[in-house]
Amino acid sequence: MTGAARRAGLALAVSAVAAALLAGCPLPQPLAEVARVDGGVISPPRIVAESAVPAETIIFVSQGCSAAVFSLGAEVEDVNTLEAVEARWFVDYQATLPQIPLSQPVPAGDDPANPIRAVVPYPFDAVAWNNGVPLHVVELVVSNAFKAITPTDARQNHSAQDGFETAVYRWVFQYVPAGDARGRCQ
Known part of the structure; x- marks a missing residue:
């Protein structure tokens, strides 16, 4: 093999490695924008998944807990x-069972340049909800324009107005026998 052929092969190999590395490199992505009915756009609020507390999305609850x-939050x-x-x-x-959700404002912080807001934590009482059902799902839904809360339409309570979006984060609480090492009370 000649020196020129070796250099061409090496250049090709280096290019292939660089392409493979760049393919796995996440590039910053702009926030999604939602078109408004008046023709403008708005970036909807997003739940920062890394901030969710507890961090696990499946929580095993011991049935032996008194x-x-x-405390759920994000x-x-x-x-x-x-x-x-x-x-x-x-x-x-x-969607078929009406439920009045707990609704709370998510106030902006004191710094108008900081886009991060803390959601008021929700205290999920796993013992009070231990009604024989093996698991429960708790959802945090956020929006900058929900539809009005109604006692008769569950979908409306979970939905944004036309031209707006919701963001959802879910925790699953699964009950396990008292002796199961995965189970916890806090």
């Missing part, structure tokens, strides 16, 4: 620090 209250990123953001909490949401 008390098991889990942060929301919203580039528009002037708009109102609302958090709604649902337990075992079903």
Whole structure:
């Protein structure tokens, strides 16, 4: 093999390695924008998944617990620090069963340049909900324009107005026997 052929082969190999490395490199992505009915766009609030507490999405709860209250929470990123953001909490949401969610404002911080907002924690009482069902799903839903809460339409309580979006984060609480090492009370 000649020196020129070796250099060409080496250059090709280096290019292939560089392409493979770049393919696995996540590039910063802009936040999604939602078209408004008036023609403008808005970046909807997003739940920062890395901030969720507890970090696990499946939590095993020991049936031997006399008390098991889990403080659930997360942060929301919203580039528009002037708009109102609302958090709604649902337990075992079903579109066919009306449920009035716990609704809370998610206030912006004191620094208008900081898009991160803390959601007020939700205390999920796993013992109170231990009604023979093997698991429960708790959902945090956030939006900057929810539909109005109604006692008769579960889908409306979980939905944003036309032209807006919701962001959802879920925790699954699964009950396990008292002796199961995976189970916990906090």
